[in-house]
Amino acid sequence: MPITIPKQLPAGELLKQEKIFVMDEERATTQDIRPLRILVVNLMPQKEKTELQLLRLLGNTPVQVDVTFLHTETYVSKNVSQNHLDSFYKTFREVKNEKFDGMIVTGAPIEQMEFEDVEYWEEMQAILDWAITNVTSSMHICWGAQAALYHYYGVEKYQLPSKCFGIFDHIVTDPTVNLARGFNDLFPAPHSRHTGVSGDAIELHPDLTILAHSNDVGPFIVLSNDAKNIMITGHLEYDAGTLKEEYDRDVAKGLEIDIPVNYFPNDDPSNDPLNKWRSHTHLLFSNWLNYYVYQQTPFEWK
Incomplete structure (x- = not known):
């Protein structure tokens, strides 16, 4: 089934070239079914790249998905044009009276800052509070996961x-949980962060379960027991070359940066990296949309 996006969104043509089934809003209005409404709170600097990464995944499912992008009002992104934001994004004020079946909160390169020092933290708190009653299930990625763990459950991050x-590599703790359906017992996933969250603190919390963890980098998939919130501490949505772009950027700036672990073939940055995590990325998003959104959301919101 298709993913519904604004007609002129730049990512649309790239998705069509990749044979992802997309449908513009004009055609979608003629369909006599109700699509899932997904709100994407895009906090990443390079918003168009993140749009493409997430739309690939939301568009590879058997349900029609209607995507709304949201940007913060209290912080203006420096890496995307205002015209792009005006054309394809909404603000929280514009959607706060609406209901959404699912929400995705992306990462952001601010994890070394205290939450309260982030310019849009109060706005982020308002969005998270609103989601409790206005969103069926939310997926939080990297910094978004840390923010959700802190705001909802009081779990601190650390340097x-x-x-x-x-x-x-990550180990699935319970393959019978719907979110992990089809997962291998051991699967790879990318990480790029300066902070972490305590597995012990999460295990001690009565409302949280660690569904996948790494012996090297700690908790990876954390699920709230009411299935309202899914926290992903890494970046399964990343393309094969995303970590390379980050590495090359920091090398060009003269920063001290280690070669990404288990990434370049033979640990040689001149070799093109391979995507070893793509299948589990699609499984994660498909399972989330099916079991935690589609199967749970009301057909008509009250």
Whole structure:
């Protein structure tokens, strides 16, 4: 089934070239079914790249998905044009009276800041509070996961001794949980962050379960027991070359940066990296949309 996007969104043509089934809003209005409404709170600097990564995944499912992008009002992104934001994004004020079946909160390169020092933290808190009653299920990625763990459950983040950067293996703790359906017992996933969250603190919380973890980098998939919130501490949505772009950027700036772990073939940055996590990325999003959104959301919101 297709994903519904604004007619002129730049990512649309790229998705069509990749044979992702997309449908513009004009055609979608003629369909006599109700699509899932997904709100994407895009906090990443390069918003168009993140749009493409997420739309690939939302568009590879058997349900029609209607995507709304949201940007913060209290912080203006420096890496995307205002015209792009005006054309394809809404603000929280514009959607706060609406209901959504699912919400995705992306990462943001601010994890070394205290939450209260982030310019849009109060706005982020308002969005998270609103989601309790206005969203069926939310997926929080990287910084978004840390923010959700802190705001909803009081789990603090902490500074790592060195950047968690590369591809790491993760163990599924309970393959019978719907979110992990089809997962291998051991699967790889990318990480790129300077902070972490305590597995012990999460395990001690009565409302949280660790569904996948790494012996090297800690908790990876954390699920709230009411299935309202899914926290992903890494970046399964990343393309094969995303960590390379980050590495090359920091090298060009003269920063001290280690080669991403288990990423470049033979640990040689001149070799093109391979995507080893794509199948589990699609499984994660498909399972979330099916079991935690489609199967749970009301057909008509009250």
